[in-house]
Amino acid sequence: MIQAFGLTSNPRKDLPPAVDDVSFEAHAGHVTALLGSTGAGKTTTLRLMLELQQGRGITYFRGRPLHRIAHPSREVGVLLGDVPGHPARTVRGHLRMLCAAAGVTVRRADEVLEVVGLVSLRDERLGTLSRGMDRRLGLACVLLSDPHTLVLDHPAEGLSAREIRWLHGILRAHAVQGGTVLLTADDPKEAARSADRVVTLDQGRVVADQDATEFARTRLRPRVVVRSPHATRLAALLAKEARTAHRSVEVVREGGNRLSVYGGTCAEVGETAFRHGILVHQLADEIGDMGPGAGTDAEETLPPETSPAPPVTHEPRATPEALAPDATLEDPGKAPQLPTPGATVAPRTESGSDAQDPDRPRRTARPRTLDVLPSLPPPISVRSAPSPLRPLRYEIRRAAGIGTGFLVGAVVLVTSALTAVLLARVGHTPQARLLVAWPQQLPLPPAALGAGLLGALAFGDEFRHPALAADRGTVPRRLGLLVAKLVVAAATATTLAFVTIGCDAEMLYLVYGRELAQVPADWLSSSMSWLGLVIGCAWAGVLAAGVFRSTTAGLAAVLAVPVAVVPLVHKALEGPSVRTAAGFPLRLRELLLMQWPFGGERYMVAAARVLAQPVGSALVLSVTVLLCAYLLTTLRSRVR
Template identity: 60%
Template sequence: MLQAIGLTSAPARGQAPAVDDLTFDAEPGCVTALLGPPGAGKTAALRLMLELEPGRGVTYYRGRPLHRVPNPASEVGVVLGDVPGHPARTVRGQLRMLCAVAGVPVSRADELLDAVGLAGLRDQRIATLSLGMDRRLALACALLGDPHTLLLDDPAEGLAPREADWLHGMLRCHAERGGTVVFATRDPREAARSAGHVVTLDGGRLVADQDGVAFSRARLRPRVAVRSPQAVRLGAIVSREARAARRYVEVVAEAAGNRLSVYGSSCAEVGDTAFRHGLPVHQLADEVGDTRSAGATDDPAGRHAAGEVDAGAALAAQSEGVPVRPAGAGGRTASSRRPVGGDSTASSRSTRSTARGELPPPIRRRPARGPSRPVRYELRRLFGVRTTIVILAVVLAASVGLSVLLARDGRTPLVHDIAAWPALLPLPPAALGAGLLGALSFGDEFRYPALAAGRGSVPRRLGLLLAKLAVSGAVAFLLAWLVALGSAATLRVVYGGGLVTIPSNVVPLAVGWSALTVGCAWAGLLAAGVFRVTAAGIAAVLAVPVVMVPLIERMPKGATVRSMAGLPGRLRDLAWLQWPAELDRWMLAGARIVAHPVGAALVLALSTLTCAFLLTSLRGRVRW
């Protein structure tokens, strides 16, 4: 069961809130429609329910607010737009990646592909999907964690009738299994056809809270749509004959001038009247009309002209206890400012709260929870698109080519030959490639969020950050050694075995080379996470040799008075555990790396970016 109590959005300066004191219940086993014209506050209400917008009020999902649900994916499924996936990712790859987010086995992805009819398109790229297939994939993403509640924002907008019927059939099936479904729509006929409970909004306020039957009686009426070049004359004749027969028939001329809407009659009666008087008829069809003129312009089949409320609608509404107001150009009447019809429990709660002078608790915007299995998620995110493989291949090819060119003249040191690091480049290709992969770790998620569209932006949970650091560091380490081994092997083949020799200080060189690539990957990752764009991560990597190294080199240097010689021995004396003597060499190598200008600049950059990332995360938790 979903209970929304006192939802009120934070208003912009000088404007009314998009949602104002909205209270309603959505029962399990029933499909609930949020109905209203564009700008009525439907989307804002859904985002308030998901704690994605600042405001006041609370929404309970089976008795708990969303931020207290341990695994939100198992409680709420959301469709607030298109599938938020990378366009190059496959349908199956997207679902398998989100399986790690929801904490479900990967077999769930294939099950849902069969359920939504996308089994034959599992290897299709997301960018190539049609609108109908995209909505099917979005529904599959929402159902991934087998949630109890589904929240959808105008899911059938733009769909063909067949696709829309299939979608609403799936929603009804979910409700019949005991789930709760809430979807927003602007079409009253869609709400009457697909929902058993209709909540009508207007200007952010609750206008009506009714069951489907009461809504259909009070809001929708059957009519006969007529199109004729003699529409005015035909309307006058139909009205005259109805008065003569003492029958209530209302004829409304549409704005187009050649169309009529006849209420209280049938196609046969209108057709017989036109035939007897020799009037041509170009269209004659049974339709269902909306009694509210506010939606008249939204119906392509034609509705009442603005400002008219027919007598039949008034009688039907009064029989249901619904106040009727004319839909003129002015503001809302008093009847539109209070809930009417149907269940009055929600409105009574809101009234009691207002009478006591108590405001509902504020809604704090919170970041989405991270994946339940962050390492598995990050691996699937990284290798689910061809970008990663392409970057690795380009970096490896460029490094091998540069190493061959640098070793040709014999003036470049062997270490720089193997690293493919000419003096003209601020960083070797391996370090630049590692930084790019790290920047894409967060940058791609801000462009194509991994979580469902309505669950907010990129999560900042510590487990996900550690998983990204671990995976990006491992890939950077692998790239560094692929480049080193590939360059060494190529030089041995091209110039002979005498060129490549193992230097005596191979340990510090290996540590420094690995630390450089891993540090660049982490710098790109953290910078992209702080500034929420991939370009910021690449800029942070380039800033290390271009900006920070010259600054460190220009710092005033004095005579060296003290030395770190003997540091490993002193650390061994302080530690409880004794480590092997070989570890001393690695520690000294690490100390020399930090003392090097590039190493010092990289350590300084990583420290600054880590503090900035933690500060922005902490600030987001406090404000949201």
Template identity: 60%
Template sequence: MLQAIGLTSAPRHGLPAAVHDLTFEARPGHVTALLGAPGSGKTSALRLMLELDPGRGVTYFRGRPLHRIPHPAREVGVLLGDVPGHPARTVRGQLRMLCAAAGVPASRADELLEAVGLAGLRDQRVGTLSLGMDRLLALASALLGDPHTLILDDPAEGLSVREECRLHGLLQSHATQGGTVLYATADPKEAAWVADHVVTIDDGRLVADQSVDDFSRTRLRPRVAIRTPHAARLAAVLAREARAARRSVEVVTEASGRLSVYGSTCAEIGDAAFRHGLPVHQLADEVADDGPARPTEPAEPADTGEEETESRPAAQASGPELLPPIRRRSARGPLHPLRYELRRLFGVRTTTLVMAAVLVASVGLSLLLARSGHAQLPKVLAGWPSLLPLPPAAVGAGLIGALSFGDEFRYPALAAGRGTVPRRLGLLLAKLVVSAGVALVLAVIVVLASAEAIHLVYGDDLIKVPPNSAFLGAGWAGLTVGCAWAGLLAAGVFRVATAGVAAVLAVPVLVVPFVQHVLAGSASRPVAGLPGRLRELVWPRWPYETDRWVAAVVRVVAHPVGTALSLSLSALICAYLFTSLRSRVRW
């Protein structure tokens, strides 16, 4: 059961609250429609229930507020707006990625694609879907965790009649199995057709809380739709015969030769048209909206028990002043962050294209440097001419790291309506591990491809393993991994991929000259002998062979680029932690 008590949104910019003291229930086994005209506060009410907007009140999902539920995706399925996801990702890849976020098997994606009618589009790109297909994909995303409660904001928007029937069938099937369904709509006829219970709001306030039978009786009324080329004559005939028979019949003339007749039947109208020789092109029974509901209508359904009738006024009488404030809930990270990150990274072609472009650029620069004969072998293999601040491999690793967070802020990959990308430790560690692995693979491929290209073009004379190859390899790996992490953290701090790339390029352009200037000053001290001094602090003493590795690490860090990269990473980590803590304290 869903219980919303005293929901009141926080006023913004001096405007009145979009939702004011809204209290109602959505029972399990029923489809409940939240009905209201556009701008009546339906979406604001749903966001308050999901703790996405600040305000006052409380919403219980089977007796627990949302922030008390360990795995929200398994309790509440949400459809707010369009489906979030990278437009280049496939429909199946999008759902498989969200399966890792919800902690459910990947096979669940294929089951839901079959259920919502998208099985034939599983390999289609998200960006090529129509609005109706997009809504069905969003519904599949909401159903991934097999939730008990579904909260949907105008789910039938953009759907064809066939797709709308499938959607309504899914909602009713979910309710039949004991689930709770609450969906917002602006169409009274749709609410009367699909829902078992209708909650009507206007200007953010509760207007009526009715069963569907009471709603149809008080809000909707039957009419006969007529289309004829002699609409004016037929309207006059019907009005004259109604007066003669002393019956209450209302005839409304509409555009394009259409009449709407209230208080009569198709048989009576057809007989009158036949007697007067008037052709009729359309004659059908319809249900018309009787306008917005009036606040004087009963607020409880006719079949509401005595216990519910007594408890509802008590909840409303408590007022929003006595209810707890609604604070924005921080989004939860994926339950399987490493699996989620791998599917996110390789679900689009961006990573492959970046790696291919880096490989081509590095091999081309390596051949040019080897031909000149003036560059050192490490620079040749890395494709790093002195004119460039960073080699292509480092820039590519930084770009991949920046997209790790930047794409998620631009195309949120987590469940719809669940806030921004979470800053949880597990997700951050997964991104660091995956980006480091991709950077190392890229670094190794670049060196091997450059060596093979030089061997093929110039022979074996240029390729000789240097004696300090271990130190050079450690430095090369540290440079690519450090650039990947710098791009990742900067994108996480500033919430845009461009900031990540800028942070990577700032290391050689700004930080390295600063470090060189500091080290060249009179206050600088050499770090020679540091491995030996570190040995004196360790007990038991490590083997002397370890000195070589300690010296290699110190030499990498003591290099201006290594020092600059270390300082940049330290600053970005501190900024990331600071922004995470500030967001938690703020909300």
């Protein structure tokens, strides 16, 4: 269950807080709706509950605040606004990437796609989805890790009437199996149809916390429903008598032979029809949205376990096809299997992480007999651990899921090859700089700039399109994710470095012959320097983008190394000193006492020479400072 105590947002200058002392409970096995008009504070309340916005108060999810839950996405599934994800990523690729973050197999992506009816759109890009399809994908992301609690902000926005009924069926099925559902709504009729309990907000305060039956009886507009073959004549007579008696009566023609009379009673309408000899087929009181516009019968207006007190009208019951997703959006032959009518839906079995964690409260559900409910994805087994559970797999899928990295690599190769050809034509360029296409006028070669940009995108895109928003709404600043990004960035930079040299050498050989494509004599030291430069730029981009949450900041940090840091290091090394590090390679070899197998001491000496250079020292200094800044911000966020 969810327990919210005293949620209060920070004041906004001279305005009162958007949310002021909001407290309520959402019980397991129930659907709870936060109802209020635009600006009432519904979304702010959810953000305070999920610790995405600073304020006062605390929220417990089954007895624990969110920051004390080891794996938040396993406990709470969140959908706030649009689906967070890169618009160039495919639907299936996005879910497969989140599978690595949740620690589940990739088969789970296909299971939730089948449930939400997006199987036929699995290869579509996120940026091309309509609002309704985005809502479906958001629900798929929420159900991916099989959470106990669903927190949804306007989940029915942009959906058709049939899709809304299907969505309410999915949420009801989750609640019946022992889960907790909390959603926001603007329409009182929708809240009465979909929820077991309605919490009404007005100007940031709780003004009512009612059972759905009581809410429908006291806060929805009652009316009298009349069906007559002479509906037009009866409507005119009712309006005329209301004007004569100076009573406030509104008569609405709802199509066909149906009238809705607001402000009148069954007795008054029946007497008018009797006096004028008008045949009446139906005369009944209704509360809430029980007419044809609701798309369901009168019993479905209120929670399934209750029945409305006033007389109601009965219309044909919705069929399973009406509750299922639109047939045109599904893959033929893969429609979700629905329980048989009249079957009792049993709660989920205690398996997976529930069985492995004895301290975790078990899901309990109220036994309820249902007519039709859509099926949910099968339960999964996920071990409790900080997310993402498989950071390296997640990062590889994140980097390879869009074409930005491949495009940057292609641009780097073309630019580097053309630059190498131009430098060879001009002359006066050393062989080592010629092979990497590094003119004296540029602070960095194209490959180093490309590696820095790819490193900056590793965290920059993460904050711009937070794919892990299903966990907490932001990217979890965990060391496992940082190490995975550094490893992937280093592998990408190394590949780009060697491929760049190969392309440059082939282009020089093709244009000018073998003379300019020869390998330098000091190739080992040059290779170490080249790899250190490219990997250092990539790591500087990753760390700077992670600290400042921006791709631009990451790239600026990469450019700052040769422009600002290198001159400072160079000046410090050239300044007056009592002692120098001359003869360091010789003393290092003496310290080892013995030669390493395969000439390993040569690599250490080459690495030492790289660090002794101003560029190498500047890169090491920059990466160290950025790493310390990242660790500091991580510790500070955990302390909060």
